[in-house]
Amino acid sequence: MLDTWSLRVLVEVGEHGSFSAAASALTLTQPAVSRQVAGLERRLGVPLFSRVPRGVRPTPAGAVAIELARDALDRLRALEARLASFAGLATGDLRLAAFPSANTYLVPEAIRRFGELHPGVTLSLRQTDRDRPLHAVRNGEVDLALVTGWHLYADPDEARYGTADPPRTEVEGVDLLPLCDEELQVLLPATHRLARRRRIRLAELGGENWIDGAYPDCLGPIAPLAEALGCPPRIGFWCDDWNGKAALVAAGAGVALVPTLAQPGLRRDVVVRPTIPALPARRLYAATAAAEYRSPAAAAMLAVLGDLTRQGPTRPMPARPTRRPSGNAAGRG
Numbered sequence: 001m002l003d004t005w006s007l008r009v010l011v012e013v014g015e016h017g018s019f020s021a022a023a024s025a026l027t028l029t030q031p032a033v034s035r036q037v038a039g040l041e042r043r044l045g046v047p048l049f050s051r052v053p054r055g056v057r058p059t060p061a062g063a064v065a066i067e068l069a070r071d072a073l074d075r076l077r078a079l080e081a082r083l084a085s086f087a088g089l090a091t092g093d094l095r096l097a098a099f100p101s102a103n104t105y106l107v108p109e110a111i112r113r114f115g116e117l118h119p120g121v122t123l124s125l126r127q128t129d130r131d132r133p134l135h136a137v138r139n140g141e142v143d144l145a146l147v148t149g150w151h152l153y154a155d156p157d158e159a160r161y162g163t164a165d166p167p168r169t170e171v172e173g174v175d176l177l178p179l180c181d182e183e184l185q186v187l188l189p190a191t192h193r194l195a196r197r198r199r200i201r202l203a204e205l206g207g208e209n210w211i212d213g214a215y216p217d218c219l220g221p222i223a224p225l226a227e228a229l230g231c232p233p234r235i236g237f238w239c240d241d242w243n244g245k246a247a248l249v250a251a252g253a254g255v256a257l258v259p260t261l262a263q264p265g266l267r268r269d270v271v272v273r274p275t276i277p278a279l280p281a282r283r284l285y286a287a288t289a290a291a292e293y294r295s296p297a298a299a300a301m302l303a304v305l306g307d308l309t310r311q312g313p314t315r316p317m318p319a320r321p322t323r324r325p326s327g328n329a330a331g332r333g
Contacts, residue, residue: 007069009036014066018055091120094297097128097145101217101262134171143298149283150216180309181281182260190269200273202228209236209254
C-alpha cells in the first residue's frame with residue numbers, strides 16, 4: 001500500500017510542474033523528490049512524469065494518479081478533522097431510545113438541554129424492540145437507551161403475573177447506570193369520590209376499572225397491586241399513550257397508575273395521589289456501551305440526564321455501572 005508521504009510528493013510535483021519547485025514546497029532537496037518519484041514509478045510499473053524544457057508534466061497515468069492521490073489526501077484530512085471534532089463534541093451523532101413515559105418530559109427536556117450545550121451534534125430518537133433495548137445498545141443500533149428495572153426480567157409476563165427470577169442487570173458490553181427510583185401513584189379523575197384525599201388507600205379502589213398499557217408503562221407487577229386492592233385489578237381499558245390514558249381517566253372510564261416520569265404535563269382534570277400502601281418503586285437506568293467504547297456524546301448525555309433526574313421529583317441513584325466484564329450475554333434487552 002502506498003504511503004501518504006509518497007502521495008503528497010506526487011501531488012506537489014504535479015501542481016508545481018517541476019521537481020525543484022516541489023522540493024522547495026516540501027522543504028526537501030530536488031534529488032530527494034526525484035528519488036521519491038522514481039520509487040513510485042518502479043512500484044506502480046508506469047511512468048508518471050515526462051520531462052519538458054522547463055520541468056515535468058504528468059503522463060496520462062500520472063494525471064490519473066495525481067487526481068486519485070489528491071482525493072485520498074483530502075479524505076484523510078477530512079477523517080482527521082471529523083474525529084477530532086467528535087472528541088470535542090463539535091459534531092457527530094447521538095442515537096437515543098426510550099419508552100413512552102420517558103418521552104413525555106425527560107427525553108424532550110434532555111434533548112433541549114443537550115442541544116444548547118452541543119449544537120453541532122445531531123440527535124435522533126429511534127424505535128427499538130420494546131422488549132430488547134439492551135440488545136439495541138449492544139449491537140450498536142443506538143448509543144443510549146433509557147430502560148427500567150422491569151425491562152430486565154427475562155420474561156415480562158412472568159414478572160407481572162407469576163413467579164419470575166430476579167432481574168438480570170448484566171449484559172455483555174453494556175453498562176447500566178442507575179438514574180433514579182420512580183414512585184408509582186394513582187391517577188384519578190378530578191371528580192372522583194377520593195380525589196380530595198391526600199393519599200389513597202388502594203383497598204378502596206378494588207371495584208374500579210383499571211387502565212393498563214404496554215410494558216414497561218403498565219400497572220407494573222400485579223401481585224403487590226392485587227394484594228393492596230384485596231383482589232386482582234379489573235382491567236377494563238388498554239392504552240399505550242399517556243395522553244390517551246389521562247383522557248380515559250378524566251372521562252371516568254377508570255383509574256391508572258402513573259410513574260414519576262409521566263406526571264409533568266398531565267391535564268388539569270385529573271389528580272395524582274400517593275398510595276397506601278406504597279407500591280414497589282420502578283428503577284430508571286441509562287444503558288450505554290461499556291465506558292471504554294462509549295462515545296463522548298453519550299457521556300455528555302449521561303451528564304444531562306443525571307442533572308435532570310437529580311432536579312426532578314424522583315429519587316436519584318448513585319451512578320455506579322452494573323456490568324459483566326466477560327461471558328455470554330444474559331438478561332432481556
